Amino acid sequence: MGKIQLTESDYIKELNRQLKQHEYYEEGMEFYANPKNESGENMSGYSVNGPSEKIGVFALIACKVSESYDLKGKK
Numbered sequence: 001m002g003k004i005q006l007t008e009s010d011y012i013k014e015l016n017r018q019l020k021q022h023e024y025y026e027e028g029m030e031f032y033a034n035p036k037n038e039s040g041e042n043m044s045g046y047s048v049n050g051p052s053e054k055i056g057v058f059a060l061i062a063c064k065v066s067e068s069y070d071l072k073g074k075k
Helices: 009-022 054-066
Strands: 004-005 030-034 045-049 069-070
Touching: 004 009, 009 030, 009 045, 009 054, 009 069, 030 054, 054 069
Parallel strands: 004 069
Antiparallel strands: 030 045
């Protein structure tokens, strides 16, 4: 069975949804589109905002999301 397909915007939303559920989440931590304020095909990826010592939390969430979801149009 294939991965669930999400738009770029929905992918960022899912990253943030799962991030907020993590036990080490702190207010202000977030994934955001890169370049900032872009959406859809204009995005080149995502960046993170939050304490550098929590980079592992971001990496864990990104890995979990990529296991279940993919961008529409990507294989």
